[in-house]
Amino acid sequence: MSVWFITGASRGLGAEIAREALARGHQVVATARDAEAVRRAFPEASGSLLPVTLDVTEESTIRTAVDAALARFGRIDVLVNNAGRGLVAAVEEASDAAVRASFDINFFGVLSTLRAVLPTLRAQRSGHVINISSVGGFASAPGVGLYGATKFALEGMSEALHGELAPLGVNVTIVEPGGFRTDFLDPSSLHTEPHVIDDYAPTAGATRTALAGFNHLQPGDPAKAAAAIVGIADIAEPPLRLQLGTDSVARVEAKLDLVHRELAQYRALALSTDLAPVNHPA
Numbered sequence: 001m002s003v004w005f006i007t008g009a010s011r012g013l014g015a016e017i018a019r020e021a022l023a024r025g026h027q028v029v030a031t032a033r034d035a036e037a038v039r040r041a042f043p044e045a046s047g048s049l050l051p052v053t054l055d056v057t058e059e060s061t062i063r064t065a066v067d068a069a070l071a072r073f074g075r076i077d078v079l080v081n082n083a084g085r086g087l088v089a090a091v092e093e094a095s096d097a098a099v100r101a102s103f104d105i106n107f108f109g110v111l112s113t114l115r116a117v118l119p120t121l122r123a124q125r126s127g128h129v130i131n132i133s134s135v136g137g138f139a140s141a142p143g144v145g146l147y148g149a150t151k152f153a154l155e156g157m158s159e160a161l162h163g164e165l166a167p168l169g170v171n172v173t174i175v176e177p178g179g180f181r182t183d184f185l186d187p188s189s190l191h192t193e194p195h196v197i198d199d200y201a202p203t204a205g206a207t208r209t210a211l212a213g214f215n216h217l218q219p220g221d222p223a224k225a226a227a228a229i230v231g232i233a234d235i236a237e238p239p240l241r242l243q244l245g246t247d248s249v250a251r252v253e254a255k256l257d258l259v260h261r262e263l264a265q266y267r268a269l270a271l272s273t274d275l276a277p278v279n280h281p282a
Contacts, residue, residue: 002233003073005029005066007056007113008083010037012182012189013132016226017080022048024230029069029076056083056109059116066116075124078233079117081110082132086185087147088211089193090204094146098193106150111157118165125169128233131158135176135248138241139255142200143207162240173238175229176252178245180220185211220245 004021008014009030018030030038031054038051050072054065069076087102110131121127136144137151155174162172183189192208225244232238243249
């Protein structure tokens with residue numbers, strides 16, 4: 001039995017992860033900006049569930065939630081950084097306020113949560129950090145580039161964190177979901193910038209239109225995603241990255257193919273930029 005600490009656990013994928021972890025006999029600290037929303041999502045929860053208020057943009061609430069988790073269960077074994085927010089806009093269309101708000105939740109919120117939880121995991125010399133990214137954190141696209149930028153930043157940090165924590169017995173996994181049938185495309189989770197530039201209608205505009213018609217029609221099953229995520233915590237050597245959904249796998253494979261082709265095409269040019277070797281006299 002492990003203790004799971006999950007952000008954004010009142011709905012969507014976070015709630016499904018909490019539900020799956022509870023079903024497997026784990027103890028769960030389910031956090032959200034309003035703990036009452038967690039209680040409503042789990043009306044018949046037992047003593048294995050601790051609903052806690054946590055806003056990832058308010059560091060004091062993070063530390064209070066971690067203290068409550070340790071007071072109740074004595075440890076934290078799995079941290080799931082799930083809270084997030086989407087942003088739809090061409091790069092030029094997005095306001096500073098919208099971009100900074102996305103980074104505050106998707107990147108700095110994760111960083112603050114890590115700072116609060118990692119001392120416990122390091123002291124235990126065990127644990128697992130699961131950062132919920134997106135396939136957009138590996139392969140970006142017009143209209144969601146700034147959302148992707150928050151997830152690219154998360155993935156870069158997570159790769160380094162993996163190397164830093166592995167010698168201390170703590171695992172790190174980046175989860176890259178495709179489209180899953182949650183409320184992520186609802187206005188409560190996805191911000192669409194009102195400023196529109198006509199020149200981007202065929203690119204970012206097409207993405208904006210497509211996402212509006214895709215809401216609640218996504219191919220992914222969030223319950224199956226939650227089962228996969230909870231399951232990797234039982235693996236002795238879990239993956240650094242885990243793609244979820246056929247669409248995620250296809251986009252990652254397409255980008256890997258592109259990178260491989262360009263690397264081969266421009267390999268000679270890339271290798272030509274080193275300093276010339278110095279021939280020292282014998």
